[in-house]
Amino acid sequence: MLEKRSFQTLIMLILVFLLIWLVFKTRFIFDPLFTYMGAVALPVIGAGILFYLMRPLVDWLGKWKINRVVSILIVFMLLILAVFLIVTYVAPVLQRQFTNLLNNIPRMVSGVQDLISYWQHNQEFIPKEVNETVNKITSNLQSYIQSFMSFIFGFISEFIGVVFALILIPFFLFFMLKDGEKFAPFITQFFEADKAANIRSLLRKIDDALTSYIQGQLVVSICIGVLLYIGYSIIQLDYALTLAIFGMIICVIPFLGPYLAVTPAIIVGFFQDPMMAVWVAIVMIIAQQIEGNLVSPNVMGRALKLHPLTVITVILAAGSIGGLLGMLFAVPLYAVIKTIISHFYHTYQDTLPEDEDALI
Numbered sequence: 001m002l003e004k005r006s007f008q009t010l011i012m013l014i015l016v017f018l019l020i021w022l023v024f025k026t027r028f029i030f031d032p033l034f035t036y037m038g039a040v041a042l043p044v045i046g047a048g049i050l051f052y053l054m055r056p057l058v059d060w061l062g063k064w065k066i067n068r069v070v071s072i073l074i075v076f077m078l079l080i081l082a083v084f085l086i087v088t089y090v091a092p093v094l095q096r097q098f099t100n101l102l103n104n105i106p107r108m109v110s111g112v113q114d115l116i117s118y119w120q121h122n123q124e125f126i127p128k129e130v131n132e133t134v135n136k137i138t139s140n141l142q143s144y145i146q147s148f149m150s151f152i153f154g155f156i157s158e159f160i161g162v163v164f165a166l167i168l169i170p171f172f173l174f175f176m177l178k179d180g181e182k183f184a185p186f187i188t189q190f191f192e193a194d195k196a197a198n199i200r201s202l203l204r205k206i207d208d209a210l211t212s213y214i215q216g217q218l219v220v221s222i223c224i225g226v227l228l229y230i231g232y233s234i235i236q237l238d239y240a241l242t243l244a245i246f247g248m249i250i251c252v253i254p255f256l257g258p259y260l261a262v263t264p265a266i267i268v269g270f271f272q273d274p275m276m277a278v279w280v281a282i283v284m285i286i287a288q289q290i291e292g293n294l295v296s297p298n299v300m301g302r303a304l305k306l307h308p309l310t311v312i313t314v315i316l317a318a319g320s321i322g323g324l325l326g327m328l329f330a331v332p333l334y335a336v337i338k339t340i341i342s343h344f345y346h347t348y349q350d351t352l353p354e355d356e357d358a359l360i
Contacts, residue, residue: 004357009348040168045329047172051180052214054079058177072177076170091240097242101268106283169243209335224251226259226290229264229281238272247284253327254311258288310334 042191054075061071134145184203232240247261262284269276311331318330 005324043168043172045164046166046169047176049214050079050169050173051176052211053218054173054177055180055211056215068178072174075177076174093241094245097239101239101242104137107271115166135280149291198347202340205339205343206336209339210332213332217254220291221251221257224248224261224287227287227290228261228283231287232265235278235279235283237270237276243268253315253329256315256327258284258313266284 006109009137010100029152030218057075057078058071062068086348149193188199191199225244228247229240229244232244233309243265246264247258250261251257253260265284266277267281269280314330314334315327318326318333320326
């Protein structure tokens with residue numbers, strides 16, 4: 001029995017769960033480590049995302065016999081130029097539209113209250129419970145909006161604090177681009193030749209999955225943002241740039257992103273003109289069809305090969321645990337875990353004797 005692979009696998013799983021239980025019981029020992037990891041998590045994650053976006057350009061410059069450090073400096077200059085252009089030309093318009101949107105929120109709230117009051121006074125057979133619920137919502141609508149805006153401003157205050165942590169991103173990014181190729185050899189040097197080759201294969205698969213997802217999702221989001229801005233501008237929707245940029249950012253979340261992105265635009269369009277809400281929905285449908293039939297098949301087709309139902313389930317579960325950040329990082333994390341499990345499963349199958357493999 002001890003020589004059977006199934007029994008050995010069972011023992012390994014028991015040991016893994018026992019190790020997890022011991023770590024949980026002695027987690028106070030790891031508190032300093034978790035604190036350190038939390039402090040560097042944002043710069044590392046931010047630099048990692050930029051690493052996968054900038055590495056193709058650095059590698060392309062390297063093909064022209066340009067020194068890697070010089071290539072990295074060129075990429076940094078392009079990033080600085082892009083930030084300068086955004087701050088100079090996009091940020092003022094965005095700030096003006098966002099300020100006007102905030103100033104119009106009381107008018108929108110008043111419009112909702114008037115609409116509810118009109119509906120109540122023109123309905124004769126409304127249950128008492130419904131009336132009480134509507135009255136409660138109407139009386140507290142302003143406080144709900146104020147609470148929401150307090151949350152927004154609190155988020156902005158926290159974001160300002162996060163900006164200081166972002167200062168470390170260029171330093172992490174520089175060394176990732178410069179020494180990223182040394183990571184796999186550094187890890188595999190501690191293993192035997194056959195195991196080192198296996199680990200290199202696993203790291204290459206993880207790298208391919210992250211590269212495909214991050215680069216593909218960025219292209220998809222930018223395309224949706226551009227399409228939304230063009231559509232919103234054509235129908236003359238107020239705050240077109242702000243709503244398009246919001247849609248571009250939210251569309252980073254696969255599948256659910258487009259539905260979340262269109263909600264504020266429909267609300268704004270409804271208060272501008274009820275028919276405008278219909279036009280906004282049409283713009284989103286057209287943008288989604290173009291993205292789904294032209295952009296995603298060519299950009300994301302090779303990325304993850306995940307079933308849409310699986311992606312939605314993972315996103316909803318991660319959102320309930322980690323909020324917006326959980327939704328953003330759920331799919332790439334799931335892809336990495338799936339890649340690791342699939343790799344070791346195939347490795348396990350390759351090591352099975354022929355007779356045992358036939359029994360399985």
